[in-house]
Amino acid sequence: MMQLGHDFIEALNTLAEERDLDVDVIIATLESALLSAYKKYQPGNQEAEIKIDSQTGVISVNELRRVVADINAIEDPEKEITLKDARRFDRTVEIGDTLKIARNPHDFGRIAAQTARQVITQKLRDEERKAAYTELADKVGDLVTGTIYKTEGDNIIVQLNDKTDAVLPRKERIQDERYNPGSVMKFYVLEVKQHARGPKITLSRTHPGLLRRLMELEIPEIQQGTIEIKNIVRDGGARAKVALVTLDPNVDIVGACVGNGGARIKAVSGALKGEKVDIVVYSEDMLTYIKNALSPAQIARIEPVLDNEKAFTVYVYPDQLSLAIGKSGQNVRLAAKLTGCKLDITPIEPDRMPTLKDIFHDVFTDK
Numbered sequence: 484m485m486q487l488g489h490d491f492i493e494a495l496n497t498l499a500e501e502r503d504l505d506v507d508v509i510i511a512t513l514e515s516a517l518l519s520a521y522k523k524y525q526p527g528n529q530e531a532e533i534k535i536d537s538q539t540g541v542i543s544v545n546e547l548r549r550v551v552a553d554i555n556a557i558e559d560p561e562k563e564i565t566l567k568d569a570r571r572f573d574r575t576v577e578i579g580d581t582l583k584i585a586r587n588p589h590d591f592g593r594i595a596a597q598t599a600r601q602v603i604t605q606k607l608r609d610e611e612r613k614a615a616y617t618e619l620a621d622k623v624g625d626l627v628t629g630t631i632y633k634t635e636g637d638n639i640i641v642q643l644n645d646k647t648d649a650v651l652p653r654k655e656r657i658q659d660e661r662y663n664p665g666s667v668m669k670f671y672v673l674e675v676k677q678h679a680r681g682p683k684i685t686l687s688r689t690h691p692g693l694l695r696r697l698m699e700l701e702i703p704e705i706q707q708g709t710i711e712i713k714n715i716v717r718d719g720g721a722r723a724k725v726a727l728v729t730l731d732p733n734v735d736i737v738g739a740c741v742g743n744g745g746a747r748i749k750a751v752s753g754a755l756k757g758e759k760v761d762i763v764v765y766s767e768d769m770l771t772y773i774k775n776a777l778s779p780a781q782i783a784r785i786e787p788v789l790d791n792e793k794a795f796t797v798y799v800y801p802d803q804l805s806l807a808i809g810k811s812g813q814n815v816r817l818a819a820k821l822t823g824c825k826l827d828i829t830p831i832e833p834d835r836m837p838t839l840k841d842i843f844h845d846v847f848t849d850k
Contacts, residue, residue: 489539489540491540491599492537492538492539492540495509495510495603498603498607502607502610503610504606504607504610506537507537509602509603509606510535510537512602512606513535513598513599513602513603514533514534514535516598516601516602517533517535517542517595517598517599518531518532518533520594520595520598521533521544521588521591524588524591524594525588527561528559528561528562529546529547529561529562530546530547530548530562531544531545531546531547531586532544532545532547532583533545542595543585544585544586544587544588544591545583545584545585545586546583546584546586547562547581547582547583547584548562548563548564548569548581548582548584549562549563549564549579549580549581549582550563550564550565550566550569550576550577550578550579550580550581550582551563551564551565551566551578552565552566552578553565553566553567564582566578569582572584620675620682622672622675623672623673623674623675624671624672624692625671625672625696626669626670626671626672626693626696626697626700627643627649627669627670627671627672627686628643628667628668628669628670629641629642629643629649629667629668629670629686630642630665630666630667631662631663631664631665631666631667631668632648632664633664634662635650637652637653638650638651638652638653639651639656639662641668641670641686643684647682647684648684649670649672649684649685649686650683650684650685650686651670651685651686651687651688652685654689655673655685655686655687655688655689655690656688656689656719657688657689657719657720657755657756657758658719658720658721659720659756660688660720660756668688668754669693669697669754670686670687670688670693671686671687671688671690671692671693671696672684672685672686673685673686673687673690688719688720688755689717689719689720691715691716691717691723693755694715694717694723694725694751694755694758694760695712695715697750697751697754697755698712698725698740698751701742701747701748701750701751702739702740702742702747704729704734704739704740705727705740709729709731709734709739710727710728710729710734710736710739710740711727711728711729712725712726712727713726713727713728713765714726714765714821716817716820716821717758717817718813718817719755719758720755720756720757720758721758721759721813722758722759722760722761722809722813722814722817723755723758723759723760723761723817724760724761724763724776724817724818724821725740725760725761725762725763726763726764726765726772726776726821727740727762727763727764727765728764728765728766736762736764737762737764740762741762748760748762761778761779761817763775763776763778763821769795769822769824770785770795772822773785773795773797773818773822773824773826776817776818776821776822777797777807777814777815777818777826779806780799780803780806780807780814781799781800781803781806782797782798782799782803782807783798783799783800783803783831784798785797785798786798788825788827791825793823793824793825794824794825794826794827795824795825795826795827796827796829797826797827797828797829798829798830798831799828799829799830799831800830800831801830801831801832804828804830807828808828815828
């Protein structure tokens with residue numbers, strides 16, 4: 484009879500308590516590993532079982548034979564035994580029973596000890612990976628700070644801490660942003676997947692969620708819920724529009740987000756390679772919302788398109804046309820995405836002599 488011993492069981496129980504492991508699961512895993520080791524150690528194709536006493540550490544090795552009537556009924560001598568031979572081991576067995584024959588293979592105790600060490604070491608690694616995955620899975624959608632480590636193919640490797648690396652794929656990177664080793668940046672946790680070598684974490688620098696988390700970090704009114712973010716659209720590293728609303732009439736949305744001397748919005752923009760962030764006051768009235776979304780352009784009027792409730796013609800004075808459209812169409816494109824509408828920017832071509840209101844439309848608009 485072999486045994487791992489009381490010391491082993493005590494050490495196993497202590498380890499399990501410290502690492503929050505299930506002793507029964509470890510013992511079951513160890514029994515399975517020992518059975519595999521035994522089958523390699525013992526020639527032949529016998530059925531066997533191995534049990535470990537969780538109190539004493541004693542290892543029982545039994546070969547299993549199915550009891551048949553006589554030698555003529557035996558199809559596999561390594562797995563079957565006649566009733567006559569079986570009753571030499573156990574007088575109570577009957578035909579069809581499974582006979583357990585105790586074995587004590589020479590030198591298997593050393594193999595058992597080595598296997599136990601391997602199993603427990605692997606189990607600890609598995610539990611560490613599982614714990615790391617559980618911890619990181621809760622961070623999906625959160626803001627994290629990481630250090631650029633190196634480039635591997637199309638991925639940037641980012642160190643989140645001493646034990647955890649993450650990847651920043653090319654499609655999640657801000658165009659033309661430099662990722663120099665040692666640079667510290669903020670990232671959005673896009674995805675966490677479980678892999679054999681541990682959790683695989685995917686980060687993003689372009690996801691709207693990154694801008695949301697940065698604004699929550701820098702603007703107390705958003706963090707506290709006084710101001711609510713309704714929608715965010717981004718051209719990563721270039722420009723973004725954020726629609727916000729508040730139920731408190733005393734709160735100035737733009738002032739709260741910009742901050743004293745622009746400090747708050749500059750901190751947000753600075754974390755995103757200088758990305759320009761337009762603060763848009765949300766409105767249930769779509770015409771007002773579109774007008775706000777096209778800021779800083781000044782809009783003359785907006786008309787719905789017949790038979791399409793999500794399409795609008797936006798009229799602007801000629802000097803506001805390029806501002807409304809934006810560089811490469813960026814301003815109108817982001818405004819359309821923010822509001823969920825199709826926007827057609829059309830310049831007003833006056834067919835009359837301009838009035839004072841036309842000439843000073845910006846003054847009247849500001850009022």
